[in-house]
Amino acid sequence: xxxxxxxxxxLIKTRGQQVTLSCSPISxxxxxxxxxxxxxxxLQFLFEYFSETQRNKGNFPGRFSGRQxxxxxxxxxxxxxxLGDSALYLCASSQDTYSGNTIYFGEGSWLTVV
Amino acid sequence: AQKVTQAQTEISVVEKEDVTLxxxxxxxxxxxxxxxxxxxxxxxxxxxxxxxxxxxQNEISGRYSWNFQKSTSSFNFTITASQVVDSxxxxxxxxxxxxxxxxxxxxxxxxxxP
Numbered sequence: 528x529x530x531x532x533x534x535x536x537x538l539i540k541t542r543g544q545q546v547t548l549s550c551s552p553i554s555x556x557x558x559x560x561x562x563x564x565x566x567x568x569x570l571q572f573l574f575e576y577f578s579e580t581q582r583n584k585g586n587f588p589g590r591f592s593g594r595q596x597x598x599x600x601x602x603x604x605x606x607x608x609x610l611g612d613s614a615l616y617l618c619a620s621s622q623d624t625y626s627g628n629t630i631y632f633g634e635g636s637w638l639t640v641v
Numbered sequence: 642a643q644k645v646t647q648a649q650t651e652i653s654v655v656e657k658e659d660v661t662l663x664x665x666x667x668x669x670x671x672x673x674x675x676x677x678x679x680x681x682x683x684x685x686x687x688x689x690x691x692x693x694x695x696x697x698q699n700e701i702s703g704r705y706s707w708n709f710q711k712s713t714s715s716f717n718f719t720i721t722a723s724q725v726v727d728s729x730x731x732x733x734x735x736x737x738x739x740x741x742x743x744x745x746x747x748x749x750x751x752x753x754x755p
Binding site: 569570571585617619630632633634 | 676743
């Protein structure tokens with residue numbers, strides 16, 4: 528059973544640019560969550576999608592957005608990049624996160640903003 | 642608001658020593674879920690265990706064991722006879738109904754020296 532796949536794995540962007548990260552969940556999983564990991568702030572929840580609908584959102588500015596497609600694949604977009612957006616972005620999938628079902632993480636996308 | 646505290650930032654042990662990683666949490670919910678994850682240098686968070694608030698039984702899985710005590714809001718993780726391969730960052734996480742929106746501790750970096 529294939530795990531959670533995130534692309535690209537590494538990327539470098541310039542301040543002011545935008546970036547799109549992709550996440551393919553485990554087959555059969557309908558929930559996709561996104562997290563940002565930085566040395567200073569640790570792991571922080573960005574948002575969660577279930578069946579193409581955003582179900583939860585963390586405390587991030589509107590520059591961070593996402594969507595989920597009918598095949599459960601998800602993308603997140605960060606516009607007008609800032610240096611502080613440099614982080615590891617982790618995607619997690621689950622059959623359904625309600626009732627505490629286990630979430631499985633991908634290897635992440637390492638974003639560096641210069 | 643939820644909060645997870647992992648007071649130990651870094652722990653260093655010599656191979657075959659036992660080591661306990663502490664996790665203290667705060668939540669107002671009566672139903673919640675606790676998780677431990679391992680993060681190797683590759684970045685992927687590897688699920689280790691899930692425990693719901695109604696199940697206070699301790700659990701043992703090979704060299705790993707977990708002690709859940711609601712009275713002290715703690716969910717500690719012990720590795721017996723540690724090995725070099727156990728070197729990683731370990732995260733404790735808490736979620737309420739929706740595991741997709743988990744609150745993570747800051748992590749404990751475990752180094753096991755040969």
